[in-house]
Amino acid sequence: MTDADKLAADNLNPARGTVRRIAREVCEYTDTRLEAVMGRDQTPATCRVRELVCYIAERSGLSPNQISRALGKDGSTVRHAIQNEKRRRGEA
Secondary structure, three states: OOHHHHHHHHOOOOOOOOHHHHHHHHHHHHOOOHHHHHOOOOOHHHHHHHHHHHHHHHHOOOOHHHHHHHHOOOHHHHHHHHHHHHHHOOOO
């Protein structure tokens, strides 16, 4: 994902969306398969997209526990993903 992709992802409107809806929108924008992001795929590109989904979902008001249940991941994994994305954006 390029810097332009990250900036454009900031313009996505996650307002009151579910994790799945956010994931669908991010996947469409990044040309990533939704099944890969929602599933067990661990390729670096898919993990970056999943981290972006977690970050946007958290910014839309969902808790890490809600996000983890929707993605089928552990809560600590989601918190780590959010922290990674914040670090990439210079927020942490």
